[in-house]
Amino acid sequence: MIQLEAIHKSFGDTRVLRGVSLSIERGEVVCIIGPSGSGKSTLLRCINYLEQPEGGRITIDGQNAYRDVVNGKIKNYPTRQIAATREKIGMVFQQFNLFPHLTALQNIMEAPRQVKHIKKAEAEQKARSLLAQVGLAEKANQYSQELSG
Amino acid sequence: MERPTIDWALVRESLPALLEGLKITVELTFIVIVISLILGVFIALGRLSKNRALRIVTGFYVDFMRATPLLLQLIYIYFVLPTLGIRLEPFVAAVVGLSLNYSAYLSEVYRSGIQAIPRGQLDAAAALGMRPSLTMRRIILPQAIRIVIPTLGNYFVALFKDTSLASALTLQELLFSGQIVISRTYDYFTIYTMVLVLYFLVGYPALIFVRYLEKLTKAGYRRRRSPESLPLPNQPS
Numbered sequence: 001m002i003q004l005e006a007i008h009k010s011f012g013d014t015r016v017l018r019g020v021s022l023s024i025e026r027g028e029v030v031c032i033i034g035p036s037g038s039g040k041s042t043l044l045r046c047i048n049y050l051e052q053p054e055g056g057r058i059t060i061d062g063q064n065a066y067r068d069v070v071n072g073k074i075k076n077y078p079t080r081q082i083a084a085t086r087e088k089i090g091m092v093f094q095q096f097n098l099f100p101h102l103t104a105l106q107n108i109m110e111a112p113r114q115v116k117h118i119k120k121a122e123a124e125q126k127a128r129s130l131l132a133q134v135g136l137a138e139k140a141n142q143y144s145q146e147l148s149g
Numbered sequence: 150m151e152r153p154t155i156d157w158a159l160v161r162e163s164l165p166a167l168l169e170g171l172k173i174t175v176e177l178t179f180i181v182i183v184i185s186l187i188l189g190v191f192i193a194l195g196r197l198s199k200n201r202a203l204r205i206v207t208g209f210y211v212d213f214m215r216a217t218p219l220l221l222q223l224i225y226i227y228f229v230l231p232t233l234g235i236r237l238e239p240f241v242a243a244v245v246g247l248s249l250n251y252s253a254y255l256s257e258v259y260r261s262g263i264q265a266i267p268r269g270q271l272d273a274a275a276a277l278g279m280r281p282s283l284t285m286r287r288i289i290l291p292q293a294i295r296i297v298i299p300t301l302g303n304y305f306v307a308l309f310k311d312t313s314l315a316s317a318l319t320l321q322e323l324l325f326s327g328q329i330v331i332s333r334t335y336d337y338f339t340i341y342t343m344v345l346v347l348y349f350l351v352g353y354p355a356l357i358f359v360r361y362l363e364k365l366t367k368a369g370y371r372r373r374r375s376p377e378s379l380p381l382p383n384q385p386s
Binding site (some may be wrong): 083097098 | 272275276279358377
Protein backbone atom coordinates (compact mmCIF):
# COMPACT_ATOMS: atom_id res chain seq x y z
CA MET A 1 0.00 0.00 0.00
CA ILE A 2 1.28 3.44 -0.92
CA GLN A 3 0.23 6.40 1.15
CA LEU A 4 0.92 10.08 0.66
CA GLU A 5 0.04 12.49 3.42
CA ALA A 6 -0.05 16.27 2.97
CA ILE A 7 2.68 16.42 0.34
CA HIS A 8 4.00 19.92 -0.30
CA LYS A 9 6.33 20.77 -3.14
CA SER A 10 7.35 24.14 -4.55
CA PHE A 11 9.70 25.19 -7.31
CA GLY A 12 10.89 28.63 -6.30
CA ASP A 13 7.79 30.71 -5.72
CA THR A 14 5.55 28.30 -7.57
CA ARG A 15 3.69 26.07 -5.15
CA VAL A 16 2.97 22.97 -7.19
CA LEU A 17 1.65 20.56 -4.58
CA ARG A 18 -0.22 21.98 -1.62
CA GLY A 19 -0.97 19.22 0.79
CA VAL A 20 -1.83 16.33 -1.48
CA SER A 21 -2.95 13.15 0.27
CA LEU A 22 -3.60 9.86 -1.43
CA SER A 23 -3.86 6.20 -0.58
CA ILE A 24 -3.41 3.37 -3.04
CA GLU A 25 -4.22 -0.21 -2.07
CA ARG A 26 -2.36 -3.26 -3.35
CA GLY A 27 -3.63 -4.17 -6.81
CA GLU A 28 -5.50 -0.93 -7.21
CA VAL A 29 -5.16 1.02 -10.46
CA VAL A 30 -5.28 4.76 -9.98
CA CYS A 31 -5.47 7.44 -12.63
CA ILE A 32 -4.33 10.96 -11.88
CA ILE A 33 -5.97 13.43 -14.21
CA GLY A 34 -5.45 17.15 -14.44
CA PRO A 35 -4.61 20.00 -16.77
CA SER A 36 -1.06 20.54 -17.95
CA GLY A 37 1.11 22.00 -15.21
CA SER A 38 -1.13 20.89 -12.37
CA GLY A 39 1.58 18.75 -10.80
CA LYS A 40 0.73 15.21 -11.92
CA SER A 41 4.31 14.41 -12.88
CA THR A 42 5.67 16.15 -9.80
CA LEU A 43 3.45 14.01 -7.60
CA LEU A 44 4.63 10.83 -9.35
CA ARG A 45 8.24 11.96 -9.07
CA CYS A 46 7.70 12.48 -5.34
CA ILE A 47 6.56 8.87 -4.97
CA ASN A 48 10.02 7.58 -5.89
CA TYR A 49 11.74 10.61 -4.45
CA LEU A 50 13.08 12.08 -7.67
CA GLU A 51 11.60 15.21 -6.16
CA GLN A 52 11.98 15.81 -2.45
CA PRO A 53 8.82 17.33 -1.04
CA GLU A 54 9.26 20.11 1.51
CA GLY A 55 6.61 18.63 3.70
CA GLY A 56 4.47 15.53 4.10
CA ARG A 57 4.89 11.82 4.50
CA ILE A 58 5.35 9.04 1.99
CA THR A 59 4.83 5.54 3.31
CA ILE A 60 4.97 2.20 1.55
CA ASP A 61 3.33 -0.70 3.40
CA GLY A 62 3.15 1.49 6.47
CA GLN A 63 6.86 2.28 6.58
CA ASN A 64 8.36 5.71 5.94
CA ALA A 65 9.81 5.26 2.47
CA TYR A 66 12.58 7.82 2.16
CA ARG A 67 13.01 9.81 5.32
CA ASP A 68 12.17 10.40 8.95
CA VAL A 69 11.43 13.58 10.75
CA VAL A 70 13.72 13.88 13.76
CA ASN A 71 13.10 16.80 16.14
CA GLY A 72 11.15 18.60 13.46
CA LYS A 73 13.99 18.21 10.96
CA ILE A 74 13.79 16.15 7.80
CA LYS A 75 16.43 13.43 7.77
CA ASN A 76 16.86 11.51 4.50
CA TYR A 77 17.58 7.80 4.67
CA PRO A 78 21.00 6.71 3.36
CA THR A 79 21.38 6.73 -0.43
CA ARG A 80 21.66 2.94 -0.41
CA GLN A 81 18.29 2.57 1.29
CA ILE A 82 16.56 5.05 -1.01
CA ALA A 83 17.97 3.20 -4.00
CA ALA A 84 16.69 -0.09 -2.59
CA THR A 85 13.17 1.33 -2.31
CA ARG A 86 13.26 2.78 -5.83
CA GLU A 87 14.35 -0.61 -7.11
CA LYS A 88 10.86 -1.91 -6.30
CA ILE A 89 9.02 0.97 -7.95
CA GLY A 90 8.53 0.91 -11.69
CA MET A 91 8.32 4.16 -13.57
CA VAL A 92 7.82 5.20 -17.18
CA PHE A 93 8.99 8.71 -17.96
CA GLN A 94 7.18 11.18 -20.18
CA GLN A 95 10.28 11.36 -22.39
CA PHE A 96 11.04 7.63 -21.85
CA ASN A 97 14.68 8.48 -20.96
CA LEU A 98 16.01 5.32 -22.52
CA PHE A 99 19.79 4.97 -22.38
CA PRO A 100 21.04 5.95 -25.84
CA HIS A 101 24.38 4.15 -25.49
CA LEU A 102 22.66 0.82 -24.96
CA THR A 103 20.58 -1.33 -27.27
CA ALA A 104 16.93 -2.07 -26.56
CA LEU A 105 17.94 -5.39 -25.03
CA GLN A 106 20.72 -3.83 -22.95
CA ASN A 107 18.35 -1.10 -21.76
CA ILE A 108 16.09 -3.74 -20.27
CA MET A 109 18.94 -5.80 -18.86
CA GLU A 110 20.81 -2.89 -17.27
CA ALA A 111 18.91 -2.69 -13.97
CA PRO A 112 18.47 -6.46 -13.41
CA ARG A 113 22.17 -6.98 -14.12
CA GLN A 114 23.67 -4.02 -12.28
CA VAL A 115 21.18 -3.45 -9.47
CA LYS A 116 19.78 -6.89 -8.76
CA HIS A 117 22.91 -8.77 -9.89
CA ILE A 118 20.96 -11.31 -11.89
CA LYS A 119 23.09 -13.59 -14.07
CA LYS A 120 23.56 -12.46 -17.64
CA ALA A 121 21.95 -15.45 -19.33
CA GLU A 122 18.92 -15.27 -17.08
CA ALA A 123 18.52 -11.51 -17.51
CA GLU A 124 18.86 -11.81 -21.26
CA GLN A 125 16.28 -14.57 -21.50
CA LYS A 126 13.81 -12.53 -19.45
CA ALA A 127 14.55 -9.37 -21.45
CA ARG A 128 14.03 -11.15 -24.77
CA SER A 129 10.74 -12.61 -23.66
CA LEU A 130 9.61 -9.14 -22.52
CA LEU A 131 10.55 -7.68 -25.88
CA ALA A 132 8.69 -10.50 -27.61
CA GLN A 133 5.60 -9.75 -25.52
CA VAL A 134 5.45 -6.23 -26.91
CA GLY A 135 6.38 -7.29 -30.43
CA LEU A 136 9.89 -5.82 -30.40
CA ALA A 137 11.85 -9.06 -30.48
CA GLU A 138 13.62 -8.22 -33.72
CA LYS A 139 14.59 -4.76 -32.45
CA ALA A 140 16.63 -6.20 -29.57
CA ASN A 141 19.98 -5.09 -30.98
CA GLN A 142 18.93 -1.65 -32.11
CA TYR A 143 19.94 1.39 -30.15
CA SER A 144 17.11 3.16 -28.43
CA GLN A 145 17.39 6.24 -30.65
CA GLU A 146 16.41 4.12 -33.62
CA LEU A 147 13.18 2.98 -32.03
CA SER A 148 10.08 5.03 -32.62
CA GLY A 149 7.78 6.02 -29.79
CA MET B 150 73.16 37.73 -48.72
CA GLU B 151 73.41 34.14 -49.84
CA ARG B 152 70.18 32.24 -50.29
CA PRO B 153 69.92 29.46 -47.71
CA THR B 154 70.05 25.94 -49.12
CA ILE B 155 69.35 22.55 -47.67
CA ASP B 156 72.58 20.72 -46.94
CA TRP B 157 71.60 17.19 -47.97
CA ALA B 158 74.77 15.65 -46.59
CA LEU B 159 73.85 17.11 -43.20
CA VAL B 160 70.28 15.83 -43.59
CA ARG B 161 71.56 12.28 -44.03
CA GLU B 162 74.06 12.65 -41.23
CA SER B 163 71.68 14.12 -38.66
CA LEU B 164 68.55 12.16 -39.51
CA PRO B 165 69.25 9.24 -37.12
CA ALA B 166 69.72 11.65 -34.20
CA LEU B 167 66.52 13.50 -35.07
CA LEU B 168 64.55 10.27 -35.45
CA GLU B 169 65.84 9.27 -32.04
CA GLY B 170 64.48 12.61 -30.77
CA LEU B 171 61.15 11.99 -32.51
CA LYS B 172 60.95 8.63 -30.76
CA ILE B 173 61.31 10.37 -27.37
CA THR B 174 58.68 12.93 -28.41
CA VAL B 175 56.20 10.21 -29.35
CA GLU B 176 56.92 8.17 -26.23
CA LEU B 177 56.47 11.23 -24.05
CA THR B 178 53.18 12.05 -25.79
CA PHE B 179 51.73 8.57 -25.24
CA ILE B 180 52.82 8.25 -21.63
CA VAL B 181 51.43 11.68 -20.74
CA ILE B 182 48.14 11.20 -22.58
CA VAL B 183 47.47 7.88 -20.82
CA ILE B 184 48.17 9.38 -17.40
CA SER B 185 46.16 12.52 -18.13
CA LEU B 186 43.17 10.65 -19.55
CA ILE B 187 42.90 8.69 -16.30
CA LEU B 188 43.80 11.48 -13.88
CA GLY B 189 41.46 13.87 -15.69
CA VAL B 190 38.41 11.70 -14.96
CA PHE B 191 39.12 11.74 -11.24
CA ILE B 192 39.73 15.50 -11.18
CA ALA B 193 36.47 16.04 -13.05
CA LEU B 194 34.63 13.81 -10.58
CA GLY B 195 36.23 15.79 -7.75
CA ARG B 196 34.98 19.05 -9.21
CA LEU B 197 31.46 17.65 -9.47
CA SER B 198 31.57 15.95 -6.08
CA LYS B 199 29.10 16.59 -3.28
CA ASN B 200 32.07 17.13 -0.96
CA ARG B 201 32.69 20.86 -0.82
CA ALA B 202 36.35 20.60 0.26
CA LEU B 203 37.11 18.24 -2.61
CA ARG B 204 35.41 20.61 -5.05
CA ILE B 205 37.46 23.56 -3.82
CA VAL B 206 40.79 21.71 -3.90
CA THR B 207 40.31 20.25 -7.38
CA GLY B 208 38.86 23.52 -8.65
CA PHE B 209 41.89 25.44 -7.44
CA TYR B 210 44.23 22.85 -8.93
CA VAL B 211 42.62 23.17 -12.36
CA ASP B 212 42.56 26.97 -12.21
CA PHE B 213 46.18 27.11 -11.09
CA MET B 214 47.32 24.88 -13.95
CA ARG B 215 45.33 26.88 -16.46
CA ALA B 216 46.40 30.28 -15.16
CA THR B 217 50.18 29.69 -15.29
CA PRO B 218 52.39 28.97 -18.32
CA LEU B 219 53.12 25.32 -19.07
CA LEU B 220 56.74 26.17 -19.88
CA LEU B 221 57.16 27.75 -16.46
CA GLN B 222 55.54 24.75 -14.77
CA LEU B 223 58.06 22.46 -16.47
CA ILE B 224 60.97 24.73 -15.58
CA TYR B 225 59.77 24.90 -12.00
CA ILE B 226 59.63 21.13 -11.67
CA TYR B 227 63.04 20.58 -13.25
CA PHE B 228 65.04 23.51 -11.88
CA VAL B 229 63.32 24.58 -8.65
CA LEU B 230 62.25 21.29 -7.07
CA PRO B 231 65.91 20.12 -6.76
CA THR B 232 66.49 23.02 -4.33
CA LEU B 233 63.79 21.38 -2.20
CA GLY B 234 65.54 18.05 -2.49
CA ILE B 235 63.40 16.58 -5.28
CA ARG B 236 65.63 15.82 -8.23
CA LEU B 237 64.00 14.40 -11.35
CA GLU B 238 65.46 13.18 -14.62
CA PRO B 239 64.52 15.41 -17.58
CA PHE B 240 62.17 12.75 -18.98
CA VAL B 241 60.48 12.16 -15.63
CA ALA B 242 60.18 15.89 -14.99
CA ALA B 243 58.59 16.32 -18.43
CA VAL B 244 56.14 13.46 -17.77
CA VAL B 245 55.18 14.90 -14.38
CA GLY B 246 54.83 18.49 -15.59
CA LEU B 247 52.93 17.72 -18.79
CA SER B 248 50.65 15.21 -17.02
CA LEU B 249 49.77 17.65 -14.24
CA ASN B 250 48.97 20.32 -16.80
CA TYR B 251 47.08 18.17 -19.29
CA SER B 252 45.04 16.32 -16.69
CA ALA B 253 43.76 19.72 -15.56
CA TYR B 254 42.69 20.63 -19.10
CA LEU B 255 41.26 17.18 -19.82
CA SER B 256 39.27 17.27 -16.59
CA GLU B 257 37.49 20.34 -17.94
CA VAL B 258 36.72 18.44 -21.12
CA TYR B 259 35.29 15.51 -19.15
CA ARG B 260 33.31 17.88 -16.94
CA SER B 261 31.69 19.50 -19.96
CA GLY B 262 30.80 16.05 -21.27
CA ILE B 263 29.34 14.90 -17.96
CA GLN B 264 27.27 18.06 -17.64
CA ALA B 265 25.98 17.63 -21.18
CA ILE B 266 24.12 14.44 -20.25
CA PRO B 267 20.39 15.24 -19.93
CA ARG B 268 18.89 15.30 -16.45
CA GLY B 269 16.43 12.59 -17.50
CA GLN B 270 19.22 10.03 -17.72
CA LEU B 271 20.03 10.60 -14.04
CA ASP B 272 16.35 10.36 -13.14
CA ALA B 273 15.96 7.14 -15.10
CA ALA B 274 18.98 5.57 -13.43
CA ALA B 275 17.80 6.69 -9.99
CA ALA B 276 14.31 5.35 -10.64
CA LEU B 277 15.83 1.95 -11.47
CA GLY B 278 17.48 1.91 -8.05
CA MET B 279 20.98 2.73 -9.24
CA ARG B 280 23.16 4.54 -6.75
CA PRO B 281 25.12 7.66 -7.79
CA SER B 282 28.44 5.84 -8.22
CA LEU B 283 26.89 3.14 -10.38
CA THR B 284 24.96 5.75 -12.37
CA MET B 285 28.19 7.61 -13.04
CA ARG B 286 30.06 4.48 -14.10
CA ARG B 287 27.38 2.79 -16.21
CA ILE B 288 25.19 5.62 -17.52
CA ILE B 289 26.91 9.01 -17.38
CA LEU B 290 30.57 8.33 -18.16
CA PRO B 291 30.00 6.02 -21.16
CA GLN B 292 27.83 8.70 -22.78
CA ALA B 293 30.05 11.61 -21.73
CA ILE B 294 33.20 10.00 -23.11
CA ARG B 295 31.56 9.47 -26.49
CA ILE B 296 30.70 13.16 -26.57
CA VAL B 297 34.21 14.36 -25.74
CA ILE B 298 36.26 11.97 -27.88
CA PRO B 299 36.91 14.51 -30.68
CA THR B 300 37.93 17.18 -28.16
CA LEU B 301 40.23 14.73 -26.41
CA GLY B 302 41.74 13.94 -29.81
CA ASN B 303 42.52 17.60 -30.40
CA TYR B 304 44.24 17.81 -27.02
CA PHE B 305 46.22 14.74 -27.98
CA VAL B 306 47.61 16.53 -31.02
CA ALA B 307 48.22 19.69 -28.98
CA LEU B 308 50.17 17.62 -26.46
CA PHE B 309 52.31 16.14 -29.22
CA LYS B 310 53.42 19.67 -30.07
CA ASP B 311 53.70 20.86 -26.46
CA THR B 312 56.24 18.14 -25.67
CA SER B 313 58.71 20.41 -27.52
CA LEU B 314 58.63 22.62 -24.39
CA ALA B 315 60.55 19.85 -22.65
CA SER B 316 63.56 20.93 -24.73
CA ALA B 317 63.97 23.59 -22.02
CA LEU B 318 64.66 20.76 -19.58
CA THR B 319 67.52 19.45 -21.78
CA LEU B 320 65.33 16.49 -22.71
CA GLN B 321 66.54 15.24 -26.08
CA GLU B 322 63.19 15.10 -27.77
CA LEU B 323 62.83 16.18 -31.39
CA LEU B 324 63.33 19.94 -31.00
CA PHE B 325 66.28 19.73 -28.62
CA SER B 326 67.92 17.02 -30.72
CA GLY B 327 67.83 19.49 -33.60
CA GLN B 328 69.26 22.25 -31.44
CA ILE B 329 72.15 20.02 -30.45
CA VAL B 330 73.04 19.47 -34.12
CA ILE B 331 72.71 23.21 -34.74
CA SER B 332 75.07 24.06 -31.89
CA ARG B 333 77.70 22.05 -33.75
CA THR B 334 76.95 22.99 -37.39
CA TYR B 335 75.19 26.40 -37.14
CA ASP B 336 72.97 25.29 -40.03
CA TYR B 337 69.66 26.67 -38.74
CA PHE B 338 67.94 26.40 -42.08
CA THR B 339 68.55 22.73 -42.77
CA ILE B 340 67.99 21.44 -39.25
CA TYR B 341 64.97 23.49 -38.22
CA THR B 342 63.35 22.66 -41.57
CA MET B 343 63.95 18.98 -40.90
CA VAL B 344 62.48 19.31 -37.40
CA LEU B 345 59.45 21.11 -38.83
CA VAL B 346 58.91 18.44 -41.47
CA LEU B 347 59.26 15.62 -38.96
CA TYR B 348 56.68 17.19 -36.62
CA PHE B 349 54.34 17.64 -39.57
CA LEU B 350 54.77 14.07 -40.80
CA VAL B 351 53.49 12.79 -37.47
CA GLY B 352 51.12 15.63 -36.54
CA TYR B 353 49.24 15.73 -39.83
CA PRO B 354 48.14 12.07 -39.91
CA ALA B 355 47.17 12.50 -36.25
CA LEU B 356 44.95 15.44 -37.21
CA ILE B 357 43.35 13.42 -40.00
CA PHE B 358 42.65 10.67 -37.50
CA VAL B 359 41.00 13.15 -35.11
CA ARG B 360 38.81 14.41 -37.96
CA TYR B 361 37.80 10.83 -38.65
CA LEU B 362 36.92 10.36 -34.98
CA GLU B 363 34.75 13.49 -35.14
CA LYS B 364 32.84 12.06 -38.06
CA LEU B 365 32.46 8.74 -36.32
CA THR B 366 31.06 10.18 -33.10
CA LYS B 367 28.77 12.56 -35.00
CA ALA B 368 27.21 9.56 -36.69
CA GLY B 369 25.79 8.67 -33.29
CA TYR B 370 24.98 5.22 -32.07
CA ARG B 371 24.90 2.64 -34.78
CA ARG B 372 23.15 -0.65 -34.73
CA ARG B 373 25.44 -3.34 -33.52
CA ARG B 374 25.83 -6.15 -35.96
CA SER B 375 26.38 -9.29 -34.00
CA PRO B 376 26.34 -12.72 -35.67
CA GLU B 377 22.84 -13.57 -34.48
CA SER B 378 21.44 -10.31 -35.77
CA LEU B 379 22.22 -10.39 -39.45
CA PRO B 380 20.88 -7.43 -41.41
CA LEU B 381 17.15 -7.57 -41.79
CA PRO B 382 15.67 -7.33 -45.26
CA ASN B 383 14.83 -3.80 -46.41
CA GLN B 384 16.81 -2.33 -43.56
CA PRO B 385 17.84 1.22 -44.36
CA SER B 386 21.61 1.31 -43.92
